[in-house]
Each structure stands twice: as C-alpha cells, then as structure tokens.
Amino acid sequence: DQQVKQNSPSLSVQEGRISILNCDYTNSMFDYFLWYKKYPAEGPTFLISISSIKDKNEDGRFTVFLNKSAKHLSLHIVPSQPGDSAVYFCAASAVQGAQKLVFGQGTRLTINP
Amino acid sequence: DTGVSQDPRHKITKRGQNVTFRCDPISEHNRLYWYRQTLGQGPEFLTYFQNEAQLEKSRLLSDRFSAERPKGSFSTLEIQRTEQGDSAMYLCASSLKGATEAFFGQGTRLTVV
Numbered sequence: 001d002q003q004v005k006q007n008s009p010s011l012s013v014q015e016g017r018i019s020i021l022n023c024d025y026t027n028s029m030f031d032y033f034l035w036y037k038k039y040p041a042e043g044p045t046f047l048i049s050i051s052s053i054k055d056k057n058e059d060g061r062f063t064v065f066l067n068k069s070a071k072h073l074s075l076h077i078v079p080s081q082p083g084d085s086a087v088y089f090c091a092a093s094a095v096q097g098a099q100k101l102v103f104g105q106g107t108r109l110t111i112n113p
Numbered sequence: 114d115t116g117v118s119q120d121p122r123h124k125i126t127k128r129g130q131n132v133t134f135r136c137d138p139i140s141e142h143n144r145l146y147w148y149r150q151t152l153g154q155g156p157e158f159l160t161y162f163q164n165e166a167q168l169e170k171s172r173l174l175s176d177r178f179s180a181e182r183p184k185g186s187f188s189t190l191e192i193q194r195t196e197q198g199d200s201a202m203y204l205c206a207s208s209l210k211g212a213t214e215a216f217f218g219q220g221t222r223l224t225v226v
Contacts, residue, residue, distance in 0.1 A: 042219055043117070043204055046215070091155070100146065103155030
C-alpha cells in the first residue's frame with residue numbers, strides 16, 4: 001500500500017522556468033511533510049518542510065504548497081537552475097518530530113539549458 | 114566533515130554470506146535511523162534508535178536483520194544469510210530528538226550474487 005505517491009517518474013523543464021513537482025498521500029494521520037533532493041551516489045538531502053497547520057512554506061527559490069482536503073502537496077522551484085537536476089522525494093510523518101518518514105517513489109527532474 | 118558517514122560504500126557478497134554495515138551519525142544527534150532503498154522506489158523505514166535503545170522495527174526487518182547502537186554512538190546493521198532480494202541501497206540517517214528532518218549518509222550499496 002503506497003501511502004505517499006509521486007505519479008510522475010520524470011519531469012523536464014527549461015532553465016529559468018518554474019518546476020512543479022507533485023505528491024499525493026492517502027493516510028489522513030500524516031501531519032508533517034518534507035521534500036528531499038537526491039543526486040546520484042549521494043544520500044537524500046533535506047530541502048524544505050511544511051506542517052499541516054500551514055498551506056504554504058517558502059525558502060528562497062523553493063515553495064511547498066499543502067492542500068489537506070485534497071491530500072496533495074507540491075514543490076515549486078522558480079527559477080529552475082541546471083543544478084536542480086536531481087531526484088526529488090516527497091516524505092510524510094504522522095507528527096512533527098516523529099521517528100520515521102514514509103517516502104514517495106521519487107520524481108527525476110531534468111533542467112535543460 | 115561532520116555529516117553522517119557510512120561504511121562500506123559498496124559491498125558485493127555471495128548469497129548465504131553475512132554482511133555488516135556501519136553508520137556514524139552526526140555527533141550531537143541522538144536519533145539514528147536505517148532505511149532501505151531499491152531501484153525506482155523511495156527509501157523505506159527499517160528501524161530507529163534513540164540513543165542506544167532500539168525503539169521501533171519495521172515489518173520489513175526479518176529475523177535475518179539485526180541492528181545495534183552500543184553506547185548510543187555509531188550503529189551497525191547486520192544481515193545474516195543474505196538473499197538476492199536483499200540487494201539494495203542501505204541508508205542511515207540521524208536527527209535531533211524532536212526534529213523530523215533527518216540527515217542522510219551516502220548509503221551502502223549491497224549486491225548479493
């Protein structure tokens with residue numbers, strides 16, 4: 001049972017444009033959401049997070065939006081840069097500070113010059 | 114470098130052999146996690162320590178898997194009688210208590226032949 005789903009295995013965006021990565025979840029107990037970025041041969045790197053009491057969190061070029069009623073979150077990257085090319089994982093936990101994360105399958109983002 | 118360190122980076126073993134991986138977390142982090150990632154999937158939670166106590170184990174962790182964290186510092190993950198299905202990337206992560214954002218190591222890629 002895939003509780004966190006990233007339905008797009010890959011996404012290609014032109015440099016300078018907006019990248020939008022999507023994530024859906026099924027478990028209504030999830031209360032805290034995170035995005036991780038992963039380069040080849042490296043472990044995932046924490047990018048940005050959002051608590052369910054918010055619907056938006058912004059950090060520089062990265063913004064995460066949460067729609068609790070739709071059980072959907074998205075990561076916006078603007079403007080997209082070649083260094084953003086990586087695999088992006090959406091993750092969720094039942095409460096902030098919880099012990100474990102449930103990850104989606106990942107979306108490979110490619111930024112084209 | 115004060116990040117999460119994992120050793121070895123790569124391990125090739127014959128089916129039926131035992132393997133052991135080591136993880137050194139960020140020094141001030143009291144929580145340590147093990148995840149497993151297979152091709153095309155996101156990381157899956159295996160087990161979690163707070164200091165030296167193993168507080169949760171996933172149902173994914175069969176009896177052939179054992180993890181320890183003596184003295185609440187480094188951790189080891191042992192797989193006995195390896196099977197081809199154990200081939201995966203084994204990721205270690207650490208965090209401060211109360212923080213959901215975990216910091217990952219580069220992983221140990223296990224190949225069982």
